[in-house]
Amino acid sequence: MPAPWEAILGFALLIYDHILTFTDEVQYIWKAKKSPVVVMFLLNRYITPIVLAIDIYDKGGIAPNIPRKFCVTWYFMEAFWYIISFGIVHALVAMRVRISIVDDDTRTHHAGAQVAAIWGRPRWIVILLVVLWLTYFCTTFGILLASLFTKAHTLHYEPLLKLCYLSIAPFLWACWVPPLILEVILFTLSCLQAFQAGKFTSQTPVVYVLFRDGALHFIVIFSCSIFNMVTWIAAPPTLVALAKYFGIAMVNVMISRLVLNLRSCQGESMLAYAPSSGRGPSAIQVHISVDEVELEGPAWKSKPGIPEDQDHTEADRKEARAYGLEV
Template sequence: MSITAAQAAAELQQLAVAIHDMMVNRMMAYSGFSLMVFDWFLTLPDEITLIWGARWTAVKTAYMINRYLIPVLLSFEIYVWSGYATLITLGFCRNVFAAQSFIIVAFYANVHWMVSLRAWLLWERRSSIGFTIIAVFLLYLLATCLIMGKELGPIRRTAQVIPEMNVCFAEVPSKLWTVWLPSILYEVFIVIITITKAFKHSKNIIHSPVLETLYRDGFLYFVFINLSSVMNLLVWGVAPQGYFLLAIFFTTALCQVVGSRMVMDLRSAGQAKPVEVVYGSAFHRHPVARVVAYKTSEVTDDRGFFEMNTFSRENDGY
Protein backbone atom coordinates (compact mmCIF):
# COMPACT_ATOMS: atom_id res chain seq x y z
CA MET A 1 0.00 0.00 0.00
CA SER A 2 1.43 3.33 -1.03
CA ILE A 3 1.83 6.08 1.51
CA THR A 4 0.10 9.34 0.72
CA ALA A 5 1.83 12.67 1.04
CA ALA A 6 -0.31 13.52 4.07
CA GLN A 7 0.67 10.28 5.84
CA ALA A 8 4.33 10.83 5.06
CA ALA A 9 4.13 14.38 6.40
CA ALA A 10 2.43 13.16 9.59
CA GLU A 11 5.11 10.52 10.16
CA LEU A 12 7.86 13.07 9.60
CA GLN A 13 6.17 15.40 12.07
CA GLN A 14 6.00 12.62 14.67
CA LEU A 15 9.66 11.81 14.10
CA ALA A 16 10.63 15.47 14.47
CA VAL A 17 8.74 15.68 17.78
CA ALA A 18 10.39 12.46 19.00
CA ILE A 19 13.85 13.77 18.08
CA HIS A 20 13.17 17.05 19.90
CA ASP A 21 11.89 15.30 23.03
CA MET A 22 14.85 12.92 23.05
CA MET A 23 17.27 15.84 22.75
CA VAL A 24 15.63 17.48 25.78
CA ASN A 25 15.96 14.23 27.73
CA ARG A 26 19.60 13.86 26.75
CA MET A 27 20.54 17.43 27.60
CA MET A 28 18.90 17.16 31.03
CA ALA A 29 20.55 13.78 31.59
CA TYR A 30 23.98 15.16 30.66
CA SER A 31 23.42 18.18 32.92
CA GLY A 32 22.43 16.07 35.92
CA PHE A 33 25.24 13.57 35.37
CA SER A 34 27.82 16.36 34.98
CA LEU A 35 26.68 17.88 38.28
CA MET A 36 26.96 14.48 39.95
CA VAL A 37 30.51 13.94 38.67
CA PHE A 38 31.54 17.49 39.62
CA ASP A 39 30.18 17.01 43.14
CA TRP A 40 32.03 13.68 43.41
CA PHE A 41 35.39 15.33 42.74
CA LEU A 42 34.46 18.28 44.96
CA THR A 43 33.60 16.13 47.99
CA LEU A 44 36.11 13.30 47.51
CA PRO A 45 38.62 14.69 50.08
CA ASP A 46 35.85 14.92 52.70
CA GLU A 47 34.69 11.42 51.83
CA ILE A 48 38.17 9.99 52.30
CA THR A 49 38.43 11.65 55.70
CA LEU A 50 34.92 11.02 56.99
CA ILE A 51 33.72 7.82 55.34
CA TRP A 52 36.52 5.56 54.16
CA GLY A 53 38.00 4.99 57.61
CA ALA A 54 34.66 4.23 59.27
CA ARG A 55 33.61 0.64 59.90
CA TRP A 56 30.94 -0.88 57.67
CA THR A 57 27.43 -0.17 58.92
CA ALA A 58 23.97 0.20 57.40
CA VAL A 59 24.65 3.91 56.89
CA LYS A 60 28.01 3.39 55.17
CA THR A 61 26.62 0.59 52.98
CA ALA A 62 23.70 2.74 51.82
CA TYR A 63 26.10 5.63 51.25
CA MET A 64 28.48 3.57 49.10
CA ILE A 65 25.62 2.20 47.00
CA ASN A 66 24.34 5.72 46.45
CA ARG A 67 27.80 7.13 45.82
CA TYR A 68 29.26 4.54 43.44
CA LEU A 69 26.73 2.00 42.16
CA ILE A 70 24.12 4.56 41.08
CA PRO A 71 26.55 6.57 38.87
CA VAL A 72 27.65 3.33 37.15
CA LEU A 73 24.04 2.35 36.44
CA LEU A 74 23.18 5.85 35.25
CA SER A 75 26.22 5.82 32.95
CA PHE A 76 24.96 2.65 31.30
CA GLU A 77 21.42 4.02 31.00
CA ILE A 78 22.66 7.26 29.42
CA TYR A 79 24.75 5.24 26.97
CA VAL A 80 21.70 3.17 25.99
CA TRP A 81 19.65 6.30 25.30
CA SER A 82 22.48 8.25 23.66
CA GLY A 83 21.79 6.77 20.23
CA TYR A 84 25.29 5.30 20.01
CA ALA A 85 24.54 1.98 21.69
CA THR A 86 24.88 -1.19 19.64
CA LEU A 87 22.62 -4.25 19.51
CA ILE A 88 19.42 -2.30 20.15
CA THR A 89 16.78 -4.98 19.61
CA LEU A 90 13.18 -5.43 20.71
CA GLY A 91 14.15 -7.96 23.37
CA PHE A 92 16.91 -5.68 24.62
CA CYS A 93 14.47 -2.77 24.89
CA ARG A 94 12.00 -4.82 26.92
CA ASN A 95 14.73 -5.89 29.33
CA VAL A 96 16.03 -2.33 29.60
CA PHE A 97 12.59 -0.99 30.52
CA ALA A 98 12.18 -3.69 33.18
CA ALA A 99 15.63 -3.14 34.69
CA GLN A 100 15.28 0.63 34.50
CA SER A 101 11.99 0.60 36.37
CA PHE A 102 13.23 -1.35 39.36
CA ILE A 103 16.60 0.43 39.46
CA ILE A 104 14.69 3.66 40.05
CA VAL A 105 12.60 2.01 42.77
CA ALA A 106 15.73 0.63 44.45
CA PHE A 107 17.54 3.97 44.23
CA TYR A 108 14.78 5.95 45.90
CA ALA A 109 14.34 3.22 48.50
CA ASN A 110 18.05 3.43 49.34
CA VAL A 111 17.95 7.22 49.76
CA HIS A 112 14.74 6.99 51.79
CA TRP A 113 16.41 4.40 54.02
CA MET A 114 19.31 6.77 54.76
CA VAL A 115 16.82 9.45 55.75
CA SER A 116 14.89 6.95 57.86
CA LEU A 117 18.03 6.16 59.85
CA ARG A 118 18.50 9.87 60.52
CA ALA A 119 14.94 10.18 61.77
CA TRP A 120 15.47 7.17 64.03
CA LEU A 121 18.63 8.71 65.46
CA LEU A 122 16.68 11.85 66.33
CA TRP A 123 14.51 9.61 68.48
CA GLU A 124 17.67 8.22 70.12
CA ARG A 125 17.20 4.85 68.40
CA ARG A 126 14.05 4.10 70.36
CA SER A 127 12.84 0.56 69.56
CA SER A 128 9.18 1.49 69.09
CA ILE A 129 10.09 4.23 66.60
CA GLY A 130 12.50 1.89 64.82
CA PHE A 131 9.85 -0.81 64.35
CA THR A 132 7.35 1.80 63.16
CA ILE A 133 9.78 3.21 60.61
CA ILE A 134 10.65 -0.27 59.32
CA ALA A 135 6.97 -1.23 59.02
CA VAL A 136 6.03 1.94 57.13
CA PHE A 137 9.15 1.66 54.96
CA LEU A 138 8.28 -1.92 53.97
CA LEU A 139 4.70 -0.88 53.18
CA TYR A 140 5.99 1.96 50.99
CA LEU A 141 8.44 -0.34 49.20
CA LEU A 142 5.86 -3.09 48.69
CA ALA A 143 3.25 -0.66 47.34
CA THR A 144 5.79 0.89 44.97
CA CYS A 145 6.95 -2.50 43.65
CA LEU A 146 3.36 -3.70 43.15
CA ILE A 147 2.38 -0.58 41.21
CA MET A 148 5.56 -0.68 39.13
CA GLY A 149 5.12 -4.39 38.41
CA LYS A 150 1.52 -3.86 37.33
CA GLU A 151 2.36 -0.96 35.01
CA LEU A 152 5.46 -2.65 33.60
CA GLY A 153 3.37 -5.12 31.58
CA PRO A 154 1.93 -2.49 29.18
CA ILE A 155 5.37 -0.88 28.86
CA ARG A 156 6.98 -4.15 27.76
CA ARG A 157 4.11 -4.95 25.38
CA THR A 158 4.35 -1.58 23.60
CA ALA A 159 8.16 -1.52 23.53
CA GLN A 160 9.68 -0.93 20.12
CA VAL A 161 12.86 0.28 18.45
CA ILE A 162 13.04 3.60 16.61
CA PRO A 163 15.73 2.78 14.02
CA GLU A 164 16.09 6.38 12.84
CA MET A 165 17.24 7.34 16.36
CA ASN A 166 18.63 3.97 17.50
CA VAL A 167 16.71 4.14 20.78
CA CYS A 168 13.95 2.24 22.54
CA PHE A 169 10.41 3.56 22.85
CA ALA A 170 7.28 2.49 24.72
CA GLU A 171 3.93 4.00 25.55
CA VAL A 172 3.64 5.38 29.08
CA PRO A 173 0.66 3.79 30.91
CA SER A 174 -1.93 6.32 32.04
CA LYS A 175 -1.60 5.24 35.70
CA LEU A 176 2.19 4.98 35.87
CA TRP A 177 2.39 8.28 37.76
CA THR A 178 0.78 6.57 40.78
CA VAL A 179 4.09 4.79 41.44
CA TRP A 180 5.29 8.02 43.10
CA LEU A 181 2.39 8.27 45.55
CA PRO A 182 3.83 5.80 48.13
CA SER A 183 7.14 7.67 47.98
CA ILE A 184 5.49 11.03 48.64
CA LEU A 185 3.42 9.60 51.50
CA TYR A 186 6.50 8.03 53.07
CA GLU A 187 8.37 11.32 52.87
CA VAL A 188 5.46 13.03 54.62
CA PHE A 189 5.59 10.35 57.34
CA ILE A 190 9.31 10.94 57.91
CA VAL A 191 8.92 14.70 58.16
CA ILE A 192 6.00 14.28 60.60
CA ILE A 193 8.04 12.21 63.04
CA THR A 194 10.93 14.66 62.61
CA ILE A 195 8.69 17.64 63.39
CA THR A 196 7.26 15.77 66.37
CA LYS A 197 10.73 15.27 67.82
CA ALA A 198 11.66 18.87 67.01
CA PHE A 199 8.63 20.03 69.00
CA LYS A 200 9.78 17.93 71.96
CA HIS A 201 13.27 19.42 71.70
CA SER A 202 11.81 22.93 71.45
CA LYS A 203 10.68 22.63 75.06
CA ASN A 204 14.34 22.61 76.00
CA ILE A 205 17.06 24.94 74.80
CA ILE A 206 19.46 22.54 73.08
CA HIS A 207 22.53 23.60 71.10
CA SER A 208 24.42 20.77 69.39
CA PRO A 209 26.09 20.62 65.96
CA VAL A 210 24.82 17.07 65.44
CA LEU A 211 21.22 17.94 66.29
CA GLU A 212 21.31 21.11 64.22
CA THR A 213 22.65 19.16 61.23
CA LEU A 214 20.06 16.42 61.68
CA TYR A 215 17.19 18.89 61.66
CA ARG A 216 18.59 21.20 59.00
CA ASP A 217 19.42 18.47 56.50
CA GLY A 218 16.28 16.55 57.39
CA PHE A 219 13.98 19.41 56.47
CA LEU A 220 16.05 20.42 53.44
CA TYR A 221 15.96 16.84 52.24
CA PHE A 222 12.20 16.68 52.64
CA VAL A 223 11.72 19.82 50.56
CA PHE A 224 14.14 18.69 47.85
CA ILE A 225 13.21 15.03 47.52
CA ASN A 226 9.50 15.74 47.84
CA LEU A 227 9.70 18.27 45.03
CA SER A 228 11.63 15.70 42.98
CA SER A 229 8.93 13.08 43.59
CA VAL A 230 6.20 15.56 42.68
CA MET A 231 8.13 16.51 39.53
CA ASN A 232 8.42 12.85 38.56
CA LEU A 233 4.72 12.36 39.21
CA LEU A 234 3.84 15.32 36.97
CA VAL A 235 6.27 14.23 34.24
CA TRP A 236 4.72 10.77 34.08
CA GLY A 237 1.19 12.01 34.64
CA VAL A 238 0.64 15.13 32.54
CA ALA A 239 3.79 15.84 30.50
CA PRO A 240 4.17 14.59 26.91
CA GLN A 241 5.29 10.95 26.74
CA GLY A 242 8.54 11.98 25.11
CA TYR A 243 9.72 13.48 28.41
CA PHE A 244 9.43 10.14 30.22
CA LEU A 245 13.18 9.93 30.86
CA LEU A 246 13.34 13.19 32.82
CA ALA A 247 12.09 11.30 35.88
CA ILE A 248 14.88 8.77 35.48
CA PHE A 249 18.04 10.71 34.72
CA PHE A 250 17.86 14.31 35.93
CA THR A 251 16.11 13.93 39.30
CA THR A 252 18.01 10.73 40.09
CA ALA A 253 21.34 12.49 39.61
CA LEU A 254 20.28 15.40 41.82
CA CYS A 255 18.96 13.13 44.57
CA GLN A 256 22.21 11.15 44.47
CA VAL A 257 24.13 14.34 45.26
CA VAL A 258 21.76 15.23 48.10
CA GLY A 259 21.94 11.74 49.59
CA SER A 260 25.74 11.72 49.62
CA ARG A 261 26.07 15.18 51.11
CA MET A 262 23.48 14.37 53.75
CA VAL A 263 25.66 11.63 55.24
CA MET A 264 28.93 13.57 54.96
CA ASP A 265 27.47 16.69 56.58
CA LEU A 266 26.35 14.67 59.58
CA ARG A 267 29.67 12.88 59.92
CA SER A 268 31.41 16.25 59.72
CA ALA A 269 29.16 17.64 62.47
CA GLY A 270 29.91 14.59 64.60
CA GLN A 271 33.62 15.39 64.42
CA ALA A 272 33.16 19.00 65.46
CA LYS A 273 35.08 20.46 68.39
CA PRO A 274 33.76 19.88 71.92
CA VAL A 275 30.72 22.01 72.52
CA GLU A 276 28.59 22.92 75.48
CA VAL A 277 25.08 21.59 75.16
CA VAL A 278 22.64 23.50 77.32
CA TYR A 279 19.37 21.92 78.36
CA GLY A 280 16.74 24.23 79.74
CA SER A 281 13.08 24.93 79.55
CA ALA A 282 12.06 27.39 76.87
CA PHE A 283 9.77 28.96 79.47
CA HIS A 284 12.50 29.41 82.10
CA ARG A 285 14.94 32.26 82.16
CA HIS A 286 17.86 30.13 83.35
CA PRO A 287 18.92 26.67 82.15
CA VAL A 288 17.84 23.76 84.31
CA ALA A 289 21.01 21.77 83.68
CA ARG A 290 24.18 22.08 81.71
CA VAL A 291 25.79 19.29 79.71
CA VAL A 292 29.27 19.44 78.25
CA ALA A 293 29.95 17.21 75.22
CA TYR A 294 33.47 15.91 74.69
CA LYS A 295 34.46 14.24 71.46
CA THR A 296 35.75 10.70 71.94
CA SER A 297 38.58 9.11 70.04
CA GLU A 298 36.14 6.66 68.41
CA VAL A 299 34.15 9.23 66.52
CA THR A 300 34.23 7.10 63.37
CA ASP A 301 31.85 4.62 65.00
CA ASP A 302 28.55 5.56 63.40
CA ARG A 303 26.27 2.94 64.91
CA GLY A 304 24.35 5.93 66.06
CA PHE A 305 25.26 9.55 65.71
CA PHE A 306 24.24 10.10 69.33
CA GLU A 307 27.01 7.73 70.38
CA MET A 308 29.72 9.94 68.95
CA ASN A 309 30.03 12.00 72.11
CA THR A 310 30.53 11.28 75.78
CA PHE A 311 28.41 13.50 78.01
CA SER A 312 29.16 14.66 81.55
CA ARG A 313 26.40 16.36 83.48
CA GLU A 314 27.28 19.29 85.71
CA ASN A 315 25.06 20.48 88.54
CA ASP A 316 24.03 24.02 87.91
CA GLY A 317 22.50 24.68 91.31
CA TYR A 318 19.11 23.31 90.32
Protein backbone atom coordinates in the same frame (compact mmCIF):
# COMPACT_ATOMS: atom_id res chain seq x y z
CA MET B 1 13.90 15.03 22.98
CA PRO B 2 14.63 16.53 26.44
CA ALA B 3 15.23 13.21 28.19
CA PRO B 4 18.85 12.72 26.97
CA TRP B 5 19.80 16.23 28.06
CA GLU B 6 18.18 15.65 31.44
CA ALA B 7 20.19 12.43 31.80
CA ILE B 8 23.42 14.22 30.85
CA LEU B 9 22.67 17.06 33.27
CA GLY B 10 21.91 14.64 36.10
CA PHE B 11 25.05 12.61 35.37
CA ALA B 12 27.22 15.74 35.29
CA LEU B 13 25.72 16.90 38.59
CA LEU B 14 26.53 13.59 40.27
CA ILE B 15 30.11 13.50 38.99
CA TYR B 16 30.70 17.13 39.98
CA ASP B 17 29.40 16.47 43.50
CA HIS B 18 31.58 13.36 43.76
CA ILE B 19 34.64 15.43 42.94
CA LEU B 20 33.72 18.10 45.50
CA THR B 21 33.02 15.65 48.31
CA PHE B 22 35.52 12.87 47.58
CA THR B 23 37.93 14.04 50.30
CA ASP B 24 35.14 13.95 52.89
CA GLU B 25 34.04 10.56 51.60
CA VAL B 26 37.51 9.10 52.13
CA GLN B 27 37.76 10.56 55.63
CA TYR B 28 34.27 9.82 56.95
CA ILE B 29 33.19 6.79 54.91
CA TRP B 30 36.19 4.79 53.71
CA LYS B 31 38.05 5.14 57.02
CA ALA B 32 34.97 4.38 59.10
CA LYS B 33 34.02 0.95 60.35
CA LYS B 34 31.79 -0.93 57.94
CA SER B 35 28.13 -0.64 58.83
CA PRO B 36 24.72 -0.69 57.09
CA VAL B 37 24.95 3.07 56.60
CA VAL B 38 28.37 2.83 54.94
CA VAL B 39 27.31 -0.02 52.64
CA MET B 40 24.09 1.69 51.54
CA PHE B 41 25.89 4.99 51.05
CA LEU B 42 28.56 3.47 48.80
CA LEU B 43 26.12 1.38 46.77
CA ASN B 44 23.92 4.36 46.05
CA ARG B 45 26.81 6.70 45.41
CA TYR B 46 28.61 4.55 42.83
CA ILE B 47 25.96 2.42 41.13
CA THR B 48 23.64 5.32 40.31
CA PRO B 49 26.18 7.15 38.08
CA ILE B 50 26.83 3.89 36.22
CA VAL B 51 23.11 3.43 35.64
CA LEU B 52 22.78 7.01 34.40
CA ALA B 53 25.76 6.53 32.06
CA ILE B 54 24.17 3.45 30.48
CA ASP B 55 20.89 5.36 30.22
CA ILE B 56 22.63 8.09 28.26
CA TYR B 57 23.82 5.46 25.79
CA ASP B 58 20.47 3.65 25.80
CA LYS B 59 18.19 6.67 25.40
CA GLY B 60 20.52 9.39 24.19
CA GLY B 61 20.14 8.75 20.48
CA ILE B 62 23.83 7.92 20.07
CA ALA B 63 23.63 4.12 19.65
CA PRO B 64 23.69 3.01 15.98
CA ASN B 65 21.96 -0.26 16.81
CA ILE B 66 20.75 -1.86 20.05
CA PRO B 67 19.44 -5.45 20.18
CA ARG B 68 15.91 -5.76 21.52
CA LYS B 69 17.21 -8.22 24.12
CA PHE B 70 19.42 -5.49 25.56
CA CYS B 71 16.51 -3.02 25.55
CA VAL B 72 14.28 -5.43 27.47
CA THR B 73 16.99 -6.49 29.93
CA TRP B 74 18.04 -2.94 30.69
CA TYR B 75 14.40 -1.85 30.87
CA PHE B 76 13.90 -4.08 33.91
CA MET B 77 17.35 -3.61 35.47
CA GLU B 78 17.15 0.18 35.30
CA ALA B 79 13.67 0.29 36.84
CA PHE B 80 14.62 -2.10 39.65
CA TRP B 81 17.73 -0.11 40.52
CA TYR B 82 15.86 3.19 40.69
CA ILE B 83 13.39 1.63 43.12
CA ILE B 84 16.26 0.22 45.20
CA SER B 85 18.08 3.56 45.08
CA PHE B 86 15.07 5.49 46.33
CA GLY B 87 14.55 2.80 48.97
CA ILE B 88 18.13 3.30 50.20
CA VAL B 89 17.63 7.06 50.26
CA HIS B 90 14.48 6.79 52.37
CA ALA B 91 16.15 4.27 54.68
CA LEU B 92 19.07 6.64 55.26
CA VAL B 93 16.69 9.53 55.94
CA ALA B 94 14.98 7.44 58.61
CA MET B 95 18.28 6.54 60.31
CA ARG B 96 19.14 9.60 62.36
CA VAL B 97 20.97 10.59 65.53
CA ARG B 98 19.42 10.28 68.96
CA ILE B 99 18.03 13.34 70.66
CA SER B 100 16.75 12.89 74.20
CA ILE B 101 15.84 14.92 77.25
CA VAL B 102 18.15 14.78 80.27
CA ASP B 103 17.98 16.23 83.74
CA ASP B 104 19.87 19.54 83.59
CA ASP B 105 20.75 19.51 87.29
CA THR B 106 22.34 16.06 87.51
CA ARG B 107 23.42 15.49 83.88
CA THR B 108 22.61 11.82 84.37
CA HIS B 109 20.59 9.31 82.39
CA HIS B 110 17.25 8.32 83.90
CA ALA B 111 14.78 5.74 82.69
CA GLY B 112 11.77 7.45 84.28
CA ALA B 113 9.90 10.67 83.61
CA GLN B 114 13.08 12.75 83.48
CA VAL B 115 14.05 11.22 80.14
CA ALA B 116 12.02 11.20 76.93
CA ALA B 117 13.63 9.81 73.80
CA ILE B 118 11.96 11.85 71.08
CA TRP B 119 13.95 10.28 68.23
CA GLY B 120 15.81 7.37 69.66
CA ARG B 121 15.52 3.65 69.20
CA PRO B 122 12.61 2.72 71.44
CA ARG B 123 10.82 -0.33 70.13
CA TRP B 124 7.71 1.54 68.99
CA ILE B 125 9.61 4.00 66.77
CA VAL B 126 11.69 1.19 65.25
CA ILE B 127 8.55 -0.83 64.48
CA LEU B 128 6.81 2.25 63.08
CA LEU B 129 9.67 3.14 60.74
CA VAL B 130 10.17 -0.44 59.57
CA VAL B 131 6.46 -0.86 58.83
CA LEU B 132 6.29 2.49 57.03
CA TRP B 133 9.37 1.72 54.93
CA LEU B 134 8.23 -1.80 54.02
CA THR B 135 4.75 -0.52 53.11
CA TYR B 136 6.23 2.21 50.92
CA PHE B 137 8.75 -0.08 49.22
CA CYS B 138 6.37 -2.99 48.57
CA THR B 139 3.62 -0.70 47.28
CA THR B 140 5.96 1.18 44.96
CA PHE B 141 7.59 -2.03 43.76
CA GLY B 142 4.17 -3.57 43.07
CA ILE B 143 3.02 -0.58 41.01
CA LEU B 144 6.27 -0.54 39.06
CA LEU B 145 6.22 -4.28 38.43
CA ALA B 146 2.65 -4.12 37.11
CA SER B 147 3.64 -1.24 34.85
CA LEU B 148 6.72 -3.03 33.54
CA PHE B 149 4.89 -6.20 32.54
CA THR B 150 1.89 -4.29 31.18
CA LYS B 151 3.96 -2.37 28.61
CA ALA B 152 6.97 -4.65 28.10
CA HIS B 153 5.59 -5.81 24.73
CA THR B 154 5.82 -2.25 23.36
CA LEU B 155 9.57 -2.02 23.96
CA HIS B 156 11.65 -1.89 20.78
CA TYR B 157 14.65 -0.19 19.22
CA GLU B 158 13.60 2.88 17.23
CA PRO B 159 16.05 3.30 14.30
CA LEU B 160 14.95 6.85 13.52
CA LEU B 161 15.61 8.09 17.06
CA LYS B 162 18.41 5.58 17.75
CA LEU B 163 17.10 4.62 21.17
CA CYS B 164 15.01 2.02 22.99
CA TYR B 165 11.40 3.18 23.00
CA LEU B 166 8.27 1.99 24.78
CA SER B 167 4.84 3.14 25.90
CA ILE B 168 4.28 4.20 29.50
CA ALA B 169 1.53 2.60 31.59
CA PRO B 170 -1.19 5.17 32.40
CA PHE B 171 -1.05 4.34 36.11
CA LEU B 172 2.74 4.55 36.49
CA TRP B 173 2.45 8.00 38.09
CA ALA B 174 1.00 6.30 41.19
CA CYS B 175 4.44 4.92 42.11
CA TRP B 176 5.34 8.42 43.34
CA VAL B 177 2.52 8.50 45.90
CA PRO B 178 3.97 6.06 48.52
CA PRO B 179 7.37 7.83 48.75
CA LEU B 180 5.61 11.19 49.04
CA ILE B 181 3.54 9.93 51.97
CA LEU B 182 6.63 8.43 53.64
CA GLU B 183 8.61 11.66 53.19
CA VAL B 184 5.82 13.72 54.74
CA ILE B 185 5.71 11.42 57.78
CA LEU B 186 9.51 11.45 58.21
CA PHE B 187 9.61 15.22 57.83
CA THR B 188 6.85 15.59 60.42
CA LEU B 189 8.89 13.51 62.87
CA SER B 190 11.92 15.69 62.15
CA CYS B 191 9.84 18.82 62.79
CA LEU B 192 8.86 17.42 66.17
CA GLN B 193 12.58 17.11 66.92
CA ALA B 194 13.15 20.68 65.80
CA PHE B 195 10.40 22.02 68.05
CA GLN B 196 11.84 20.03 70.96
CA ALA B 197 15.40 21.20 70.32
CA GLY B 198 14.33 24.81 69.79
CA LYS B 199 17.04 27.43 70.22
CA PHE B 200 19.70 24.90 71.19
CA THR B 201 20.49 24.02 67.59
CA SER B 202 23.00 26.87 67.38
CA GLN B 203 24.93 25.38 70.31
CA THR B 204 24.80 21.78 69.03
CA PRO B 205 26.09 21.70 65.42
CA VAL B 206 25.01 18.11 64.80
CA VAL B 207 21.40 18.95 65.60
CA TYR B 208 21.58 22.05 63.39
CA VAL B 209 22.98 20.06 60.46
CA LEU B 210 20.43 17.31 61.01
CA PHE B 211 17.50 19.72 60.79
CA ARG B 212 18.96 21.87 58.02
CA ASP B 213 19.93 19.04 55.69
CA GLY B 214 16.79 17.09 56.53
CA ALA B 215 14.62 20.05 55.55
CA LEU B 216 16.58 20.62 52.33
CA HIS B 217 16.35 16.94 51.46
CA PHE B 218 12.59 16.97 52.02
CA ILE B 219 12.13 20.03 49.81
CA VAL B 220 14.23 18.53 47.00
CA ILE B 221 12.76 15.02 46.98
CA PHE B 222 9.20 16.29 47.48
CA SER B 223 9.53 18.77 44.61
CA CYS B 224 11.13 16.22 42.28
CA SER B 225 8.48 13.61 43.07
CA ILE B 226 5.61 16.04 42.54
CA PHE B 227 7.11 17.26 39.27
CA ASN B 228 7.61 13.69 38.03
CA MET B 229 4.08 12.70 39.01
CA VAL B 230 2.47 15.72 37.33
CA THR B 231 4.62 15.22 34.23
CA TRP B 232 3.64 11.56 33.94
CA ILE B 233 -0.04 12.45 34.33
CA ALA B 234 -0.35 15.52 32.11
CA ALA B 235 2.63 15.65 29.74
CA PRO B 236 2.80 13.89 26.34
CA PRO B 237 4.72 10.58 26.12
CA THR B 238 7.82 12.30 24.75
CA LEU B 239 8.20 14.26 27.99
CA VAL B 240 7.62 11.51 30.56
CA ALA B 241 11.34 11.40 31.43
CA LEU B 242 11.62 15.19 31.64
CA ALA B 243 12.65 15.27 35.31
CA LYS B 244 13.33 11.58 35.98
CA TYR B 245 17.09 11.65 35.56
CA PHE B 246 17.69 15.07 37.06
CA GLY B 247 15.46 14.09 39.98
CA ILE B 248 17.37 10.89 40.80
CA ALA B 249 20.63 12.83 40.60
CA MET B 250 19.42 15.59 42.94
CA VAL B 251 18.08 13.10 45.47
CA ASN B 252 21.39 11.20 45.52
CA VAL B 253 23.37 14.42 45.91
CA MET B 254 21.19 15.50 48.84
CA ILE B 255 21.44 12.18 50.70
CA SER B 256 25.22 12.07 50.20
CA ARG B 257 25.53 15.58 51.60
CA LEU B 258 23.25 14.69 54.52
CA VAL B 259 25.39 11.73 55.59
CA LEU B 260 28.75 13.45 54.99
CA ASN B 261 27.73 16.69 56.72
CA LEU B 262 26.51 14.84 59.80
CA ARG B 263 29.72 12.85 60.07
CA SER B 264 31.89 15.91 59.57
CA CYS B 265 30.31 17.59 62.62
CA GLN B 266 31.87 15.29 65.17
CA GLY B 267 34.86 13.11 65.94
CA GLU B 268 34.86 9.46 66.91
CA SER B 269 32.14 10.14 69.43
CA MET B 270 30.52 13.37 70.58
CA LEU B 271 28.35 14.07 73.58
CA ALA B 272 27.01 17.59 73.69
CA TYR B 273 24.71 19.30 76.13
CA ALA B 274 22.75 22.49 75.79
CA PRO B 275 21.65 24.67 78.70
CA SER B 276 18.19 24.50 80.14
CA SER B 277 15.44 26.08 78.07
CA GLY B 278 13.72 27.67 81.01
CA ARG B 279 10.60 25.59 80.43
CA GLY B 280 11.65 22.92 82.88
CA PRO B 281 14.64 21.00 84.23
CA SER B 282 15.53 19.62 80.83
CA ALA B 283 18.17 20.07 78.20
CA ILE B 284 18.90 18.62 74.80
CA GLN B 285 21.39 15.76 74.74
CA VAL B 286 22.87 14.61 71.45
CA HIS B 287 24.85 11.45 70.94
CA ILE B 288 26.26 10.47 67.58
CA SER B 289 29.04 8.19 66.45
CA VAL B 290 31.07 8.76 63.32
CA ASP B 291 30.53 5.10 62.47
CA GLU B 292 26.73 5.21 62.62
CA VAL B 293 24.46 8.05 61.55
CA GLU B 294 21.27 6.36 62.56
CA LEU B 295 18.79 5.74 65.34
CA GLU B 296 20.27 4.82 68.66
CA GLY B 297 18.84 3.48 71.89
CA PRO B 298 17.06 5.40 74.66
CA ALA B 299 18.80 6.31 77.90
CA TRP B 300 19.26 3.65 80.55
CA LYS B 301 19.30 3.90 84.30
CA SER B 302 22.67 3.29 85.89
CA LYS B 303 23.18 0.07 87.77
CA PRO B 304 24.50 0.22 91.35
CA GLY B 305 28.27 0.18 91.51
CA ILE B 306 28.75 0.87 87.80
CA PRO B 307 29.62 4.33 86.47
CA GLU B 308 26.72 5.81 84.56
CA ASP B 309 28.66 6.45 81.37
CA GLN B 310 29.97 2.88 81.33
CA ASP B 311 26.54 1.43 82.07
CA HIS B 312 24.96 3.55 79.33
CA THR B 313 27.57 2.39 76.82
CA GLU B 314 26.99 -1.27 77.66
CA ALA B 315 23.23 -0.82 77.37
CA ASP B 316 23.59 0.81 73.96
CA ARG B 317 25.81 -2.07 72.82
CA LYS B 318 23.31 -4.66 73.98
CA GLU B 319 20.50 -2.87 72.18
CA ALA B 320 22.60 -2.48 69.05
CA ARG B 321 23.27 -6.23 69.07
CA ALA B 322 19.54 -6.84 69.43
CA TYR B 323 18.88 -4.89 66.24
CA GLY B 324 21.92 -6.22 64.44
CA LEU B 325 23.48 -2.75 64.16
CA GLU B 326 26.63 -3.15 66.24
CA VAL B 327 29.82 -2.34 64.34
